Amino acid sequence: MAAPWSTMKFWKPGTEGPGLSLNEEREATAEVGGSIVYNPHASLSIEKQRQKLPVFKHRNYILYLLENYQTVVIVGETGCGKSTQIPQYLLEAGWAAEGKVVGVTQPRRVAAVSEAGSPKFYLTDNLVFDTLYSLITHYQQVPLRCNEFEMRLTEPVPQTNAHESKEWYHANLTRSQAENMLMRVPRDGAFLVRKRTEPNSYAISFRWKGEYGGKKQLWFPANYVEEISPSTLEPESSPLTENSPLGDLLRGSIDVPSCQIAVRADGKGSRQFVFTLAMGPVQRAGHALDIAADSYEEMQDWVLKIRDVAVTADARLSEGKMMERRKKIALELSDLVVYCRPVPFDEDKIGTERACYRDMSSFPETKAEKYVNKIKGKKFLQYNRLQLSRIYPKGQRLDSSNYDPLPMWLCGSQLVALNFQTPDKPMQMNQALFMLNGKNGFVLQPSIMREETFDPFDRNSLRGMEPITVQIEVLGARHLPKNGRGIVSPLIEIEVCGAEYDSGKQKTDSEADNGLNPTWPQKKFHFVICNSEFSFLRFVVYEIDMFNDQNFLAQATFPVKGLKTGYRSIPLKNSFNEDLELAVLLVHVEIFSGRHENGDASPFVVSAQSVRERTSDPSSGLHLAQCGREGSLETRCQTPLDDFRLSQEHLLEHADSRDRREEFDRHGTLEYTQHVVNAE
Structure with missing residues (x-):
C-alpha cells in the first residue's frame, strides 16, 4: 500500500517515486x-x-x-x-418550475485500444478492462471520479421499440389472423400483441375459457368481462337532453339569431317544400340543416316563426345592452340573480299589491333600529312576512363589534349579518340560535310570527302561547379556566335574553379561591318567560379580582325551547364559542308551564305578571312617574317594597303547598306499601 502523502519526499513527476512504481x-x-x-x-x-x-x-x-x-x-x-x-x-428564469428539470450532461467516451492482439476498454488512462461488460459492472459498484463530478452508474435506460424483438409482438397482423393463431394454442392465458391501423395504438389478444352465464374458471377476472351486443348499444345522453322535456327526441340546438334562412325553390330530393337553416351565409355554410314540410303553407309558417324569433331575440339583446349602459350593471351577472332582486326599501309598499316576494332590501343597523321598536316593529314584521331583509353592521364599528340581533330576529329579519371574528355576546347568541334544526344553518320562524295580530313588543299579543317558568339551581363546577397565575374566585351569572318583557339576569355568590371544583349553596333562580320561541338561557362564569371587578372566564348559551329538565352537565365554552377542555357546570333545571294540570295559573307567573301590570298601569300607586312626583322618599320606596314582599309571600305559599303535596304523596305511598306488606 502506498505511504501517506505527508511522509513522502518530493520526486520529479513522470519518474518512479519512492516506494511506488x-x-x-x-x-x-x-x-x-x-x-x-x-x-x-x-x-x-x-x-x-x-x-x-x-x-x-x-x-x-x-x-x-x-x-x-x-x-x-x-x-x-x-x-x-x-x-x-x-x-x-x-x-x-423558471425553467425548472412545475416539476421540470434542467439537465446538464457530462459525456464520457469509452475508448478501446488493442494490446497484444486483444481489445481493451477504459474511461480513464489508469484503469483498463478486458471487456465492456466488466467496465460497466465495475462502475456500477465503484464511483467514476473526475475533476467536475463523482458518480456511480445505476439504472440502464431501456431501448426504444424493444418490444419489436419479442416473440409475442406482431407488427403486421389483423384481428381475424390473431384470433386464428390463438385458436391453435389450446391454453388459457395465451396472448399476443399486434399493431393496429391507428397510429400509436396496439391491441392485446388473449385466450380465455369460461362458461357464459355460469361459473367462471377464474383465468381472467370475471368482473372485468362484459358481453356487449352491437344492437344493445345506446347513445350516451348529453346534459342537453337530460334536462329537456323532450327527452331523447332533442338531438341538439341552434342559435337562431346567428342563422341564415333560405327557401329552396326546387326542393330537395323527393321533398318539394324545403328550406335551409345555416350558420353564416347559405352559399358558404359548412353546417346547414335542411328542413322539409308537408305543404307550402306549413313551410311558410315555419320560416315566419323562425324570423320572428330572431328579430325578437335581437331586440331583447339590444334592450339588455342599453339597460346595462343606463343602469351600469353587468347583464351576465344580473342573469344569475334568479331568487332575489335587490331593491331600495319602500315603506309605502308594505301590505300593498306592489310588494313582491322577490324583492330584498338591505339595512345598516342604524336604519334597522328605526323599525325594530314598539312603534314600527309590527310594520317591519309585516314586511318580512312576504319579503327578505338583510341587516349588516354600521361602518362606524371600527373595532368590529356587533349589535344586538335579537330585535331584528323578533321582527322577522331573515339575514342578520354579524362580525364573525368578534367574540362577544351577540355572536354567542347567533351560534346558539343555529344549534337548532340539526345545525344545518336554517331555522324556521315560529308560527306565531305569521299571525296578523302578533306584535313582537307586546306581551298581550301572544295568543295561544302559555308562559313558562324556568327554575335553575347551580350546584357546582369543575376545571374552570383562569386568566392569570392566581386562583380564581368564580361566580355564575344566569341571564335570559329575549323580548323586553322576558329579559333578566341573576347571580350566585362568589366562591372564594376555588376554580377546580367550586360549589354553591342551595338557591333556586326563577325566570318567567312569555315568548320562549325567541329566548335564550345564558350561563356566564366570572372571576372576582382584588378590585371587586368581574372578569370573563367561560360561557354557555342555549335556546330556551331546546332545554331539557333534570340534572344537567353543561360544557363550558370560551368567548369564541369553542369548547374548554374538562370545564363543565352542574345545574338542576325545572320548567313549569303557565298553568297546572287542573287549569289553575302558576303562582310564579301570576306574581310576576301582577308586578309588571301594576308597574305599567298609570292608575296604580306603583307607577314610576307617579311615585317620582308624589309623596316623600319613604312613601315612594315603601310601596314597591310592599309589593315585592307580597309577591315573595305568594311564592313562599306556593312552595309550601307544593312541598306539602309532595310529602303527602310520599308518606301516603309509604303507608300504602306497608299495609300491603303486612297483609301479605
Missing part, C-alpha cells in the same frame, strides 16, 4: 489530481463573483436564444462561466 504513481495521481485555477475575485460575495464572469453580460441574449431555438451552440474560453452559469440562469 510508475503505474502506481500514475493511478494515484489520476484519482486525486486536478487543475489549479486562480480566482482574482475570491474576496467578493458569490453574487458579485458571478457578475464578474464574462458570460454575465450575455445573460438575457442567451435566454432569448434558448426561448426561440431548439439548439444553441455557445463557444467560450475555459472559466468564462458557460458551463456553470447558464444552467443557473435557466433555474432563475
Whole structure:
C-alpha cells in the first residue's frame, strides 16, 4: 500500500517515486489530481463573483436564444462561466418550475485500444478492462471520479421499440389472423400483441375459457368481462337532453339569431317544400340543416316563426345592452340573480299589491333600529312576512363589534349579518340560535310570527302561547379556566335574553379561591318567560379580582325551547364559542308551564305578571312617574317594597303547598306499601 502523502519526499513527476512504481504513481495521481485555477475575485460575495464572469453580460441574449431555438451552440474560453452559469440562469428564469428539470450532461467516451492482439476498454488512462461488460459492472459498484463530478452508474435506460424483438409482438397482423393463431394454442392465458391501423395504438389478444352465464374458471377476472351486443348499444345522453322535456327526441340546438334562412325553390330530393337553416351565409355554410314540410303553407309558417324569433331575440339583446349602459350593471351577472332582486326599501309598499316576494332590501343597523321598536316593529314584521331583509353592521364599528340581533330576529329579519371574528355576546347568541334544526344553518320562524295580530313588543299579543317558568339551581363546577397565575374566585351569572318583557339576569355568590371544583349553596333562580320561541338561557362564569371587578372566564348559551329538565352537565365554552377542555357546570333545571294540570295559573307567573301590570298601569300607586312626583322618599320606596314582599309571600305559599303535596304523596305511598306488606 502506498505511504501517506505527508511522509513522502518530493520526486520529479513522470519518474518512479519512492516506494511506488510508475503505474502506481500514475493511478494515484489520476484519482486525486486536478487543475489549479486562480480566482482574482475570491474576496467578493458569490453574487458579485458571478457578475464578474464574462458570460454575465450575455445573460438575457442567451435566454432569448434558448426561448426561440431548439439548439444553441455557445463557444467560450475555459472559466468564462458557460458551463456553470447558464444552467443557473435557466433555474432563475423558471425553467425548472412545475416539476421540470434542467439537465446538464457530462459525456464520457469509452475508448478501446488493442494490446497484444486483444481489445481493451477504459474511461480513464489508469484503469483498463478486458471487456465492456466488466467496465460497466465495475462502475456500477465503484464511483467514476473526475475533476467536475463523482458518480456511480445505476439504472440502464431501456431501448426504444424493444418490444419489436419479442416473440409475442406482431407488427403486421389483423384481428381475424390473431384470433386464428390463438385458436391453435389450446391454453388459457395465451396472448399476443399486434399493431393496429391507428397510429400509436396496439391491441392485446388473449385466450380465455369460461362458461357464459355460469361459473367462471377464474383465468381472467370475471368482473372485468362484459358481453356487449352491437344492437344493445345506446347513445350516451348529453346534459342537453337530460334536462329537456323532450327527452331523447332533442338531438341538439341552434342559435337562431346567428342563422341564415333560405327557401329552396326546387326542393330537395323527393321533398318539394324545403328550406335551409345555416350558420353564416347559405352559399358558404359548412353546417346547414335542411328542413322539409308537408305543404307550402306549413313551410311558410315555419320560416315566419323562425324570423320572428330572431328579430325578437335581437331586440331583447339590444334592450339588455342599453339597460346595462343606463343602469351600469353587468347583464351576465344580473342573469344569475334568479331568487332575489335587490331593491331600495319602500315603506309605502308594505301590505300593498306592489310588494313582491322577490324583492330584498338591505339595512345598516342604524336604519334597522328605526323599525325594530314598539312603534314600527309590527310594520317591519309585516314586511318580512312576504319579503327578505338583510341587516349588516354600521361602518362606524371600527373595532368590529356587533349589535344586538335579537330585535331584528323578533321582527322577522331573515339575514342578520354579524362580525364573525368578534367574540362577544351577540355572536354567542347567533351560534346558539343555529344549534337548532340539526345545525344545518336554517331555522324556521315560529308560527306565531305569521299571525296578523302578533306584535313582537307586546306581551298581550301572544295568543295561544302559555308562559313558562324556568327554575335553575347551580350546584357546582369543575376545571374552570383562569386568566392569570392566581386562583380564581368564580361566580355564575344566569341571564335570559329575549323580548323586553322576558329579559333578566341573576347571580350566585362568589366562591372564594376555588376554580377546580367550586360549589354553591342551595338557591333556586326563577325566570318567567312569555315568548320562549325567541329566548335564550345564558350561563356566564366570572372571576372576582382584588378590585371587586368581574372578569370573563367561560360561557354557555342555549335556546330556551331546546332545554331539557333534570340534572344537567353543561360544557363550558370560551368567548369564541369553542369548547374548554374538562370545564363543565352542574345545574338542576325545572320548567313549569303557565298553568297546572287542573287549569289553575302558576303562582310564579301570576306574581310576576301582577308586578309588571301594576308597574305599567298609570292608575296604580306603583307607577314610576307617579311615585317620582308624589309623596316623600319613604312613601315612594315603601310601596314597591310592599309589593315585592307580597309577591315573595305568594311564592313562599306556593312552595309550601307544593312541598306539602309532595310529602303527602310520599308518606301516603309509604303507608300504602306497608299495609300491603303486612297483609301479605
